[in-house]
Amino acid sequence: MAHLDHAEIFAEPEKTTRDWAQRLVRYRSPNGARAVFELGVSLIPFVALWALAWWSISISPFLALGISLLNGLFLVRLFAIQHDCGHGAFMANSKVANWIGRCIGVLTLTPYAIWRKTHATHHSTSGNLDHQGMGDVVTKTVAEYAALTPFQKFGYRLYRSPFVLFGLAPLYLFMLQNRLPIGFMKQGLSYWGSAMGTNLMVAITIAIVVYFGGIWPLVYVFVPTVFVASTVGVWLFFIQHQFEDTHFDRDTDWEIQDAAFHGSSHYKLPAVLNWLTANIGIHHVHHLNCRIPFYRLTEVLKDHEPLSNMHTITLAQSFKCARLHLWDEEQRKLLSFAHARALYGTA
Numbered sequence: 001m002a003h004l005d006h007a008e009i010f011a012e013p014e015k016t017t018r019d020w021a022q023r024l025v026r027y028r029s030p031n032g033a034r035a036v037f038e039l040g041v042s043l044i045p046f047v048a049l050w051a052l053a054w055w056s057i058s059i060s061p062f063l064a065l066g067i068s069l070l071n072g073l074f075l076v077r078l079f080a081i082q083h084d085c086g087h088g089a090f091m092a093n094s095k096v097a098n099w100i101g102r103c104i105g106v107l108t109l110t111p112y113a114i115w116r117k118t119h120a121t122h123h124s125t126s127g128n129l130d131h132q133g134m135g136d137v138v139t140k141t142v143a144e145y146a147a148l149t150p151f152q153k154f155g156y157r158l159y160r161s162p163f164v165l166f167g168l169a170p171l172y173l174f175m176l177q178n179r180l181p182i183g184f185m186k187q188g189l190s191y192w193g194s195a196m197g198t199n200l201m202v203a204i205t206i207a208i209v210v211y212f213g214g215i216w217p218l219v220y221v222f223v224p225t226v227f228v229a230s231t232v233g234v235w236l237f238f239i240q241h242q243f244e245d246t247h248f249d250r251d252t253d254w255e256i257q258d259a260a261f262h263g264s265s266h267y268k269l270p271a272v273l274n275w276l277t278a279n280i281g282i283h284h285v286h287h288l289n290c291r292i293p294f295y296r297l298t299e300v301l302k303d304h305e306p307l308s309n310m311h312t313i314t315l316a317q318s319f320k321c322a323r324l325h326l327w328d329e330e331q332r333k334l335l336s337f338a339h340a341r342a343l344y345g346t347a
Contacts, residue, residue, distance in 0.1 A: 016257075017255075017257040017258050017260070017261040017262075017288070018257055020257075020261065020288055020307075021257055021260075021288045021289055023304070024285065024288055024289040024292060024300060025289065027289070027292045027296050027299060027300050028089070028289060028291040028292055028293075029092075030089060030090060030091045030092050030293045031293070031295070032091050032092060032093070034293075034295055035090050035091040035293070035295075038081065038278075038294075038295055039081060039100065042074060042077045042078050042081060042278075043078065045074050046071060046074040046075060046077075046078060046107075049067055049068075049070065049071040049074065050068075050071060050221060050225070052067055053065075053067035053068045053071065053220065053221045053225075054213060054217045054221050057213075057216050057217065057220055057221075061216070061220050064220040064221060065220050065224055068220060068221045068222075068224040068225045068228075069224050069225075069228050071225050071228075072224065072225045072226070072227065072228025072229040072232065073228065073229070073232065073273075073276040073277075074276070075107060075108060075225055075226070075228070075229035076228075076229050076232050076233055076236075076276060076277055076278075077275075077276050077277065077278050078104050078107055078108065079104070079108045079110070079229065079233055080277060080278030080279075080280050080294055081100070081101075081104060081278065081294075082100075082101045082104040082105060082108060082110065082112065082115075083119070083280070083294075084278075084293060084294050085097040085098060085100050085101030085104070085112075086101055086112065086115065086116035086119055086120075087119075087290045087291060088291060089290065089291045089292060089293045089294070090293060090294075098112070101116070102194075102197075102198075105198050106198055106201040106202055106205065108174070108229065109174045109175065109178055109198070109202060109226060110174065110178050110198070111178060111181070111191075111194040111195045111197070111198040111199075112194055112198070113190055113191055113193075113194035114178075114181050114182075114183075114184060114191050114194050114195060115178075117184065117191070118134055118135040118183065119135055121134040121135055122134060122135035122136060123260075123287065123290055124256065126241065126256075126259050126260065126263055126264070126287065127241075127246070127247050127248050127249060127254065127258075127259030127260075127262075127263035128248075128249065128250075128251055128254045128259065129141065129248050129249065129250050129251075129254075129327070130250055130251040130254075131251065134183060136241075137165070137237070137238055137241065137242055138159070139242070139248065139325075139326070139327050139334075140156060140326060140327070141248075141326065141327045141328070141329050142326045142327070142328050142329070142335065142340050142343075142344055142346055143329065145326050145340070145346060146344070146346045157325075157337065160325045162322050165234065165238065165322075166231055166234055166235055166238075166322075167231070169234060170227070170230035170231045170233065170234045171227065171230060173230065173234070174226060174229075174230040175226070175230075178195070178198075179195065179199055180195055181194065181195045206218065206222070209222065232277075236267070236277060236280055236281070238321070238322075239265060239267050239281075239313060239318045239321055240264055240265055240267065240280070240281075240283040241263060241264060241265070241283075242321055242324060242334065243265050243311065243313055243318075243321050243324070243334065244321070244324060244333050244334050245311060245333055246262070246263050246265070246311075246333075246334060247259055247261075247262035247263035247332075248263065248327050248329075248332075257288065259287075260284070260287035260288050261284055261287070261288055261310075262284075262311070263287075264283040264284040264286070264287040264311070265281075265283055265284065265311045265312075265313050266281065266282060266283065266284050266285075266307075266308070266309075266310055266311050266312045266313065267280075267281030267282075267283065267313050267315075267318065268281065268312055268313065268314050268315075269281050269315055270315065273315070278294045278295075279294045279295070279297040279298060280294065282297040282298070282300070282301060284307070284310055284311060285297055285300050285301070285307060321334075323336045324336055325337050325340075326340045326346075328340070328343075
């Protein structure tokens with residue numbers, strides 16, 4: 001992973017992460033016409049590919065499956081737009097943006113109000129070892145892991161395995177957990193309304209699909225599209241914060257802007273994938289100022305070259321991150337189970 005040291009990053013005129021955050025304020029202004037364009041070039045292909053996949057079932061179920069898997073990437077892009085709406089970054093009109101977020105939430109199976117709240121919590125606690133769980137990939141320190149019982153260690157290893165993190169967990173999260181206001185069961189009707197309203201619209205959509213096409217559009221179109229989108233979404237979230245030189249601190253030492261800047265990666269993807277994921281790989285900039293629209297993140301890198309070289313991870317390098325599991329508070333880096341065992345004898 002290529003990255004600059006602090007002296008290079010803060011050379012001139014900036015001296016701290018707070019300076020960078022203030023410098024980026026001018027990029028927060030959304031562009032209404034650009035927002036409509038980005039929504040159109042995401043939603044129209046998604047609907048077209050969904051219809052094409054449905055039609056293709058009569059020709060070849062495998063063709064329909066292939067189209068649906070591809071379409072999952074457009075659903076990722078729509079989720080990124082929902083993400084920007086939740087941050088108030090997509091367009092200036094918050095009422096319109098919130099309704100766009102709610103509607104996209106039906107496609108992504110994600111209740112908008114609940115996700116917006118949990119994601120805001122993630123931004124306000126990211127990198128804080130003492131406040132994990134709400135919208136985070138839970139990360140234990142080497143010492144915490146060593147103190148676990150054998151059964152607890154097995155559970156944590158299972159949780160951090162690729163099969164669970166990128167296979168079972170995305171399906172559970174989007175298909176099951178999102179159906180209830182988990183974490184907000186007793187915090188008011190608005191969260192129940194968000195969950196039940198989304199569930200109702202999803203149920204109506206599924207009923208219409210089954211009425212006109214039977215079960216097979218669900219099998220070959222709906223489920224594969226959601227599976228790809230959810231898996232890619234969880235993978236992106238993982239890579240954005242789970243890399244070797246990431247940043248974690250205890251609550252007493254934790255500082256939100258340092259955690260944002262040094263605990264978020266710059267995932268440099270090929271141009272096509274960067275477009276399909278709506279620049280979300282420029283995550284260190286996003287965490288410094290989450291009100292910057294995704295379509296202006298590349299503008300930030302163009303104007304501020306040091307940021308383009310901060311905690312860079314390429315597509316090839318990113319797969320190694322899946323082997324990192326434990327935070328070493330002494331070396332201040334993520335380790336694999338094997339590396340931790342070699343250094344500290346942690347079983």
